[in-house]
Amino acid sequence: IMARLAVTETFFGIQFPGHLHTQDSLQAATNFPFRPSDVLLVTYPKSGTTWMQEILTFIHSEGDPEPAKTTPNWARLPWLEHLYNGTLAETPEPRLLTTHLPYPALAEALAKAKPKIRLSNSDQIIILIFFNVNAVFPVPSQFLKSAPRSLSLPSLPPVHYGSWFEHVKGWLSCQEESNISYFTYEELHQDLEGCVERLCAFLGISVKPELAEAVRTHCSFASMRENAMVNTTLVPKEILDPSKGQFMRKGIAGDWKNHFSAPLSDRFNTKFQEELGSQGQRFRWAMD
Template sequence: GTTWMQEILTLILSKGDPESATTIPNWARAPWLEQRYCSTHLPCQVLAPALRQAKTKVIYVARNPKDVVVSFYHFHKMAKFLPDPGSFEDFLLHFLDGTVQYGSWFQHIKGWLGQQLDLDLFYITYEELHKDLSRSVERIADWLGFPLQPEEIRVIEQHCSFSSMRENAMVNYTLIPCEIMDHSQGRFMRKGMVGDWKDHFSPLQNMLFQKIYREEMQDSSLRFHWAMD
């Protein structure tokens, strides 16, 4: 979702001109706040005070946590700078405990979306992008104050399709050296689908996830655009 949003914003701000998106790596176009600025997975308590003071626009992309844990597991297998994830079952337990990088998914999403009244925050889900990319691009552009023409939206939609990004070396991380990412373990741009968790979770794992999800989110009034079953 983060990579997807990096591409969408690149194309919105260039009015659909794909030159920078096809010639400059995405980590150079939208460097990571953990290293510099612009993109981040950090929890809100680290950033919210400074963002409020600076009146910074924030786009928060959320995704079904079941798909998040699957995606993160496969990324761990590739990323040599992250701990070995072990088995999927072990990694899932760490994810549910919040003992993975960036902490608890539940606290992360509740923390950021709990700041909606205090931050200039635009909330969108991976599932919304997947369902209607052109409408999502239009909404983001309007919120940014960068309204687009229909043809510009069509160009962005084409460039930001998963198939296009998967083949774009500026996006798909194939330029990252093997000593940093082990490309023999798979592709960074893996499937780009909704509901991939169903091919990874056992019935017992799903029951455990559902139980903890209900416990963690029962007091939340947040509404999400994904199915948990």
């Protein structure tokens, strides 16, 4: 892995960091043999992936904190496309999976599963789509240097994992499928318990008092930030150096307002409408 830190892989026209991906691992993800009982969490990077992984962990364990306290999140909900997932297909059911891949890369593999939605049992493949409007520019300090010029261009400069707009539009294109549920980072901030109830209903799981309490206690930003299985302290500093910035930053919604000037905000709103206005999506940019 260390030898690939400077490597970039290009797949489906999108750049991916080479220390996590190879052409073989990316291709394997597109041919992944999904099962009807799979739960697939789809996110754009820095969109609250870790938060939703924790929530799904506690739902799966029925509120038992042991898995979240003893197993790293990347082992509990592994990424389909990462190079270390060679035995993922052998994992026993039900499998909780994560991906940052765009919809076109997985469309064929998902279609082969031909899921039938029966919420009273596990005969389904569940796809959870999680967006964060603040993730359009995941590193504000770097983005702001080129933001005025970037928002004037026909397309934003290439970044790892591709355009947030294209990622969102791709997964929104299949929103009529009944086995897909959409959540936003802002929604979880506004009503965590309500989102957990909606998620459990979608998965066909009853919300017991101990589960609700466990999510409130262990899925708070403060708790996750102190949990070594979540906060990336187990990741070698060559990959994630805490002295250069925290992986878990603030855990708030609407932080973009602290970095965007009024003119830049207006220009971004215009760009947003150009890209996603036809989708009819109304994302919450901040808490009221």
